[in-house]
Amino acid sequence: MNTAVDIAGVVLKNPVMTASGTFGSGMEFSDMVDLNRLGAVVTKGVANVPWEGNPTPRVTEVASGMLNAIGLQNPGVDVFMERDLPFLEKYDTKVIVNVCGHTVEEYTETVMKLNDSSADMYEINVSCPNVKQGALAFGQDPKILEETVRAVKDAAKKPVIIKLSPNVTSISDMAAAAEAGGADAISLINTLIGMKIDINRRSFVLANKTGGLSGPAVKPVAVRMVYDAAHAVKIPVIGMGGIASAEDALEFILAGARAVSVGTMNFSEPLTTIKVIEGIEAYMERYGVEDVNELVGAVG
Amino acid sequence: MQGEKCIWSVGIGMKKKISAEIAEKRELAPDICSMVLKTELAEDAHPGQFIGVYPGDGSRLLMRPISICDADREKGIIRIVFRAGGNGTKDIASFSEGDRIDILGILGNGYDTAAAAAKKVILLGGGIGIPPMLYAAKELKKAGADCVAVLGYADNKLFLKDDFAAVCETLTATMDGSAGVKGNVLDAVRAHGVEGDIIYSCGPMPMLRAVKQYAAEKKMECFISLEERMACGVGACLGCVVKTKEKDHHTHVNNTRICVEGPVFAAESVNI
């Protein structure tokens, strides 16, 4: 039975990875999760310099999901390379470094610093809804996205995954723009912009007013978007949004995802990734599937 | 806090999510629920630390952070006392004795009770900040410290007061004046002329701000336990931060994680 998948020349032992921002640098969950078992660890967004992030409250729960407005707080790429990458090097898993920025130059500066590191791939977050200075614009206008991708690709010595925003009119157009700019793969979905109001205080629950919705509540939207995106491009698609079980992950895979990420559910059940990996194997056994790649996009 | 890590280093045990049996459940006052949990996590439990308790309804994804009110390492039990206020805590309070609930722990740093051994400690607990002070009082007493507890309530439903009185001198304040000194914990401290070397405090933010200022005026050491909304509880999501005076050793900005570096902080190190 083969569970390995190839994303732009990087072979993951299985198609299951963590979603950026929900698993720290892996270190935080390493008491509970054997990182060696993961297809890849995707790290929290990192920028060229440290970011303070948003004021609190930054997170809250909603029905079958949560809202977050962390604002991409991160220690900056230098600390990340000194502290977090060496930690991850000890494990037999692939390391995908999620990169954020306010400007094209900030993305490229970070990527260039990481070029000679042990990172296996980059995931470029062009879609975080929680930062003000326009990062979302990269992810919402196909032309700007294509140019941004091209600039990052020019700077990058490792494969580039472009992480798409779901807060767009046509996900297919955005996926196609990322591919046109030279992306090696795309991942989706990032969070959907939401809001929660405290009726007793008559104020917003989150200090940022709005926050990104994630968790099982978004899954059907995410599956549909992964399906649309997979039909719009030839490059590999990484699917995520509310994955809580192997069944959920398989929906994404059948819709066209070559790999999947587990995000919010790491908070509910730290072992979700492991359960998903084991469940996919059990499913393959049950249906006599020899190679997980046979399932990719098998529906539609 | 750059460099000198603000952890007085207790409880660096492994974190895990496990299911625990509810050995005992009682309502101490309307909506104030006390539960004794049978769990191996008790081995690592220190005062000021907390556990994440998951609601039974799976559509409520996030654990509720609840302080350790008491623990017995030998017997393997942890007691929690919490207000069943919102939907998640109401759900948790609806479990019965003998049921099992999922918990994540042990989380956070806790109070350095050993460092307070030769000192006089004033424990200030307000409202639902009262429970963690009980375990602190017990461990302080074990360490040889002298302590006095000043508990602030809304009214005369003085939950846990007798538990404290069995351990140390216990004074009360009530907002409505129905028991003890009328007013807040600091009103009671002043009315009784309570003196000491260190303050440990947990309670609502306005109270903690007042306590921080009081300690600064009196030039007393002061440790406060903070609350913030949490998602992961293990330092991964950066949801639970508080502004710090100095750059934080982990985040490299003026923000530190309450779930890992806290919830207990030296009052002067955080901007509240």
Ligand SMILES: Cc1cc2nc3c(=O)[nH]c(=O)nc-3n(C[C@H](O)[C@H](O)[C@H](O)COP(=O)(O)OP(=O)(O)OC[C@H]3O[C@@H](n4cnc5c(N)ncnc54)[C@H](O)[C@@H]3O)c2cc1C
């Ligand atoms: C370190 C720590 C220790 C705590 N110890 C205790 C304790 O011993 N006893 C006790 O009664 N309470 C304690 N609290 C507060 C308790 O966590 C909240 O009252 C509880 O999470 C509210 O959940 P809910 O289901 O009632 O409300 P909901 O409205 O359903 O909560 C929605 C979301 O907001 C979060 N939330 C809401 N209010 C708070 C708050 N004040 N602090 C943190 N998160 C909040 C919830 O965890 C949940 O994710 C502690 C909080 C922290 C951070």
Ligand SMILES: Cc1cc2nc3c(=O)[nH]c(=O)nc-3n(C[C@H](O)[C@H](O)[C@H](O)COP(=O)(O)O)c2cc1C
């Ligand atoms: C607390 C939190 C922090 C996140 N931080 C990032 C981030 O730094 N970069 C990023 O690209 N996505 C970030 N995301 C989005 C997730 O990686 C993921 O795309 C999204 O949450 C959907 O998956 P899920 O429903 O499984 O969580 C974050 C999500 C959450 C909940």
Ligand code: FES
């Ligand atoms: S709750 Fe996630 S970092 Fe503290």
